[in-house]
Amino acid sequence: MLYKSFVDSFSDYIIDRNEDKCILCRICERQCSYEAHGFDKKNSVMTKQDHKCICCRRCEAMCPTGAISIRENPSQFKRNSNWTASHRKNIYKQAETGGILLVGMGNPTGKQPTYFDRMLLDASQVTNPSIDPLREPMELRTYLGRKPDRLEFEEKDGRVSLKTKLTPQLKLEYPIMFSAMSYGAINYNVHVGMARASQKMGIYYNTGEGGLHKSLYPYGANTIVQVASGRFGVNAEYLNVAGGIEIKIGQGAKPGIGGHLPGEKVNEEVSRTRMIPAGTDALSPAPHHDIYSIEDLRQLIYALKEATDYKNPVSVKIAAVHNSAAIASGIVRAGADILTLDGYRGGTGAAPLVTRNNVGIPIELALASVDQRLRDEGIRNHVSIVVGGGIRSSADVVKAIALGADAVYIGTATLVSVGCTLCRMCFTGKCPWGIATNDQSLSKRINPDIAEEKLSNLIRGWGLEIKEIIGGMGLNALESMRGSRHRLRGVGLSESELDILGIAPAGK
């Protein structure tokens, strides 16, 4: 048998260095936090260890002479469609360690259908002509929060005003928010970028469950703060400085599993913000032990509302699972103002592979069934629905909203826009792109000013595209398309899938 680690024995990637182009500047060596590149001083040559390469492509990007390219190792295990290479490698790892396989980001296997790709949008032709967003005003503004069953108006001196007292709402200029990624899982510089971009674009970002760094309090009006089972960094000031509050029950990438920030990532600043000693594991288990029922959930929702004098809407975030519709109904009746649904394809800094790849359901199906259930029960207006977990483009945003969402959360797309290449090793804390790391020298690779600009650009670009699409449908306000499933058609879907999505097949 092999008396050394299987993991070290087979490399997934090969680092190709063109010796003619290499000038021995050793930038690749300094840039690689996984130590795949090295330098042999004696012989004055660059060295490499292919098995350490994670294919983040940082060295490739930073090499001043373009000498490096990373490619997949063509030498593979003998092909077997049932016993795939990854099945075999996972068994090697577990046989060596006896541990739980840990993975980062969303499920990359693509084995389940992405329903967004099986749905096509409508456009106007001849009658009800399309609207040109370049010339006509287009409205994307979205309000998140409970809406009243009826509105009453009063007239005074010829002026009509609203008599009904509205509950607090989050005002969004775009139906897109940066989703919950904790300070600790990702670093301060990325949080600064998200906070500033949110303020600039009139949207919100979510702190995740790692607390809010004091220096970001000025962006509180564009911040949704999270309260999870570990209660990291939660106090009255944190709740009150925010625009909204979210109770995290579940996460799409790991339904039924809690958060677990390893002690290595808990440095001095993270510890101050989380209010725990440095180096301690930050454990946030799946169950909130004060919540065993819808009534208990109601108790926490109202504890938060009382603590903030009812000025902040409260969201409850759950993972998309089999009975999401019934659970959602309970959440709405418990008093949540916003319901956040996180789908199967959602990202994460760290999750057990077995959970990420096997637990939960795709967001499209969960969204459609939740929206339908709340409509059937006549309580859809009591809550706004925000969905995350698989939103990759403005097309996904539009399709989600047509299916019934009020707005979307983007997590992976947020990180990609600041340079993440989806190498999926977030849990090691060594992110070469300076995102999912608190290492001081690596974190500096994110410039908050540039992050702010890139994030703002992404929102602006998607906003323009959304306007093009809804304009093409002959609409001048996103609100007019919300929940309009007749604007969607399915291709290659079974009858039961079409039924759950509440859409007709293309051609019908």
Place this chain on the structure above:
Amino acid sequence: MTTIDAKGVYYKQLNEQIKEAVANGAKRIKLTNVMGQYYIADGITGDASIEIEGVPGQDLAAFMNGPTIVVKNNAQDTIGNTMDSGKIVIHGLAGDVLGYGMRGGKMHILSDVGYRVGIHMKSYKEKVPVIIVGGNAGDFFGEYMAGGVLILLGINPVREEMPICGDYLGTGMHGGVMYIRGKVDIDRCGAEVGLDKLDAMDKKLLKRYLEDYCKDFDLDINEILKEEFTKVYPKSKRPYGTLYCY
């Protein structure tokens, strides 16, 4: 002294009255005829002291930051949820999940408490939350405890037939310390804790915390200290550090 009659008042209005009194500078507030109203003193900041006559409801002093609350009776569940600082004194017994995620301040309870008391307690630098229970405690005492101090005395139990603590004591504990009067059965403890005798520093701390407790309930500290205490400590700051592979 500002007196607020809580009879027949819904919690929302009651809390509005309390918050208004605090905003107007009231330092001593008395609530009479309290009958299970939720969220009393939820999120209140300052140094007011609030005396409660009657039984306050769930989530008493959640997210509270500073005030002192004295309950002249029994109290219910989830007291001091994520409490930041201040003090709660309960002249009776209290329910489940007290001091969840508590990050500072003190909670003194004369008699028994229910399940999952002091879970997820945290401390950071000078902020060290302390819960002292005079009676017995239910299962999962100090579960996932990450900081702070839990003291369990077993001297004033109402449920005398119960053991001083339930099962799964300190399960998942990775910070903080517990002092339990008398012997602790290791079979009742979570896998993550160890048991030990108190050293000189522990004894000094324990005495300091108990002096304050005894003053609140007019108890004799020497009587309490007659029996030896057991220290319950986390074996690791990172109990699940070796759980994963990649």
